[in-house]
Amino acid sequence: MKEKLVYIRAKSDQVPPLQKRLVRVLFVFMLGALLGFLAKFTDGTVVGQMGTYLGFWIVVTSIIAVRSRSPKAAALHTFIFLLAMLLVYYFYSMVLFGFFPMNHFIAWGGIALLSPVGGYAVWYAKGNGWIAALCAALPISVLLVEGYSFFYTFGIPQGFDIISAVLLFFLLPANHFQRLRMLPIVIVLFFLMERIGVLYY
Numbered sequence: 001m002k003e004k005l006v007y008i009r010a011k012s013d014q015v016p017p018l019q020k021r022l023v024r025v026l027f028v029f030m031l032g033a034l035l036g037f038l039a040k041f042t043d044g045t046v047v048g049q050m051g052t053y054l055g056f057w058i059v060v061t062s063i064i065a066v067r068s069r070s071p072k073a074a075a076l077h078t079f080i081f082l083l084a085m086l087l088v089y090y091f092y093s094m095v096l097f098g099f100f101p102m103n104h105f106i107a108w109g110g111i112a113l114l115s116p117v118g119g120y121a122v123w124y125a126k127g128n129g130w131i132a133a134l135c136a137a138l139p140i141s142v143l144l145v146e147g148y149s150f151f152y153t154f155g156i157p158q159g160f161d162i163i164s165a166v167l168l169f170f171l172l173p174a175n176h177f178q179r180l181r182m183l184p185i186v187i188v189l190f191f192l193m194e195r196i197g198v199l200y201y
Contacts, residue, residue, distance in 0.1 A: 142193065
């Protein structure tokens with residue numbers, strides 16, 4: 001199994017010192033905390049609306065994952081990022097407004113708990129082969145499902161999702177050939193997710 005994964009994308013043999021790895025984790029935590037604060041601070045504005053949808057968090061965590069040193073680091077970084085975002089966002093609500101939406105916290109908490117799996121998979125999006133193409137297609141397909149209504153509602157958050165999908169289309173795959181591999185997978189996943197109504201869950 002490990003040999004097959006290495007064939008898709010090999011991680012670097014150089015292991016950074018523990019101090020450098022801790023600095024990276026701290027940076028990811030601080031980034032999540034900052035964006036969580038900004039998402040709540042701008043609540044009610046156009047910018048704040050984007051923070052209430054999955055799209056913004058998908059594109060940021062995907063970039064964090066694919067730029068991590070290894071799939072395990074990607075899993076850790078995505079979890080730390082979303083955990084920091086959640087803690088600051090809901091702590092802000094509770095302290096300043098005396099409001100703690102438990103249902104929303106549990107839903108987003110569930111996403112954060114599952115994020116290491118997504119981060120681990122998306123790290124391989126920068127690799128080669130059909131599995132790498134699938135790993136790259138997953139976040140892009142979710143963005144398209146959430147954002148395709150832009151074409152008849154012209155909603156800004158949905159427009160952001162479409163732009164983010166295009167951005168990841170160029171950032172995640174390793175080369176043009178991988179993008180060609182990814183296209184049919186994105187189309188199939190888009191229709192499957194839309195048909196099943198994945199985002200409604």
